Amino acid sequence: MQLLDGKLVAQAVKNELKAKTEALKAQGKKTPHLAAILIGHDGASETYVASKVKTCAEIGFQSTLIRFEADIGEQTLLQKIKELNEDENVDGILVQLPLPRHIHEEKVINTIAAHKDVDGFHPANIGKMIQGQPAYIPATPFGILLLLRHYKIETKGLHAVVIGRSNIVGRPISILLSQNTPTGNCTVTLCHSHTRNLKDLCLQADIIVAALGKPEFLTADMVKEGAIVIDVGITRVEDKTKKKGYALKGDVQFETVAPKCSYITPVPGGVGAMTIAALMQNTFLAAASGEVRG
Numbered sequence: 065m066q067l068l069d070g071k072l073v074a075q076a077v078k079n080e081l082k083a084k085t086e087a088l089k090a091q092g093k094k095t096p097h098l099a100a101i102l103i104g105h106d107g108a109s110e111t112y113v114a115s116k117v118k119t120c121a122e123i124g125f126q127s128t129l130i131r132f133e134a135d136i137g138e139q140t141l142l143q144k145i146k147e148l149n150e151d152e153n154v155d156g157i158l159v160q161l162p163l164p165r166h167i168h169e170e171k172v173i174n175t176i177a178a179h180k181d182v183d184g185f186h187p188a189n190i191g192k193m194i195q196g197q198p199a200y201i202p203a204t205p206f207g208i209l210l211l212l213r214h215y216k217i218e219t220k221g222l223h224a225v226v227i228g229r230s231n232i233v234g235r236p237i238s239i240l241l242s243q244n245t246p247t248g249n250c251t252v253t254l255c256h257s258h259t260r261n262l263k264d265l266c267l268q269a270d271i272i273v274a275a276l277g278k279p280e281f282l283t284a285d286m287v288k289e290g291a292i293v294i295d296v297g298i299t300r301v302e303d304k305t306k307k308k309g310y311a312l313k314g315d316v317q318f319e320t321v322a323p324k325c326s327y328i329t330p331v332p333g334g335v336g337a338m339t340i341a342a343l344m345q346n347t348f349l350a351a352a353s354g355e356v357r358g
């Protein structure tokens with residue numbers, strides 16, 4: 065079993081971006097600039113955004129954090145996004161999800177200019193991605209591809225089972241793994257909460273991507289010997305032995321599943337770390353060249 069070390073690979077991606085950013089600056093070109101909007105005070109969202117801002121600083125990007133209270137009006141938020149769309153100094157815009165219930169996620173995503181949509185959630189980017197055209201690829205699936213690429217994992221012809229069909233993880237990774245690319249050419253089964261015989265399907269899988277948000281859902285009896293397991297799940301589970309009062313759990317029961325795998329990602333230190341690196345990659349592309357394919 066080999067661990068797919070997201071922390072290590074993310075660091076390599078960040079080092080490369082740092083060097084490229086220094087080169088841009090030396091040529092007198094503008095510094096890549098990410099604007100992040102955070103609404104309310106959700107603990108996990110606070111952590112994610114803080115980590116994105118910190119990573120921008122590490123790489124040498126400019127970042128702007130814009131905060132609103134949870135009762136912000138939808139129009140005020142949309143107006144702010146439109147201002148950022150027009151701001152030539154801003155290259156990438158992200159709005160941290162989830163949003164308060166009274167704000168329509170779809171409206172917010174659709175308002176971000178597609179060429180600044182470094183999260184890759186805008187329908188124009190999703191549509192282009194599906195067609196294999198240059199597009200910002202959503203950060204988590206893009207991070208998974210970067211991880212597979214780094215470890216030179218041959219995916220051609222493999223059967224991939226993706227558990228979870230969300231627009232930000234499950235659905236895009238199922239499409240990307242099926243495409244005719246070096247990290248694609250899989251036969252993909254996309255599973256969700258209405259899937260029958262999930263265990264049987266998983267047992268047929270050469271690759272399993274678990275992205276359902278149910279801690280330790282995937283157990284050893286669902287995984288065949290030699291499978292590649294990518295654990296996307298991150299759930300805070302109460303743990304009084306930890307200083308913070310919680311532990312982060314993936315969707316995979318790591319201790320029992322890992323011994324059966326050829327490769328597996330840990331949580332934390334797997335896909336989560338790669339997600340931020342991929343977001344930075346998208347932001348660099350937005351600033352540097354307008355070339356948007358990962």
Ligand code: NAD
Binds near residue numbers: 227255276277337
């Ligand atoms: P979501 O809640 O939007 O979607 C969950 C999906 O899982 C749904 O499509 C649902 O049909 C499916 N599902 C739920 N229960 C199921 C079951 N018993 N069997 C089969 N399918 C089932 O979730 P999401 O936003 O895609 O996130 C999934 C997990 O990944 C969460 O833990 C989230 O925190 C994590 N996540 C991690 C990163 C990262 O950077 N590592 C990024 C995004 C999300």
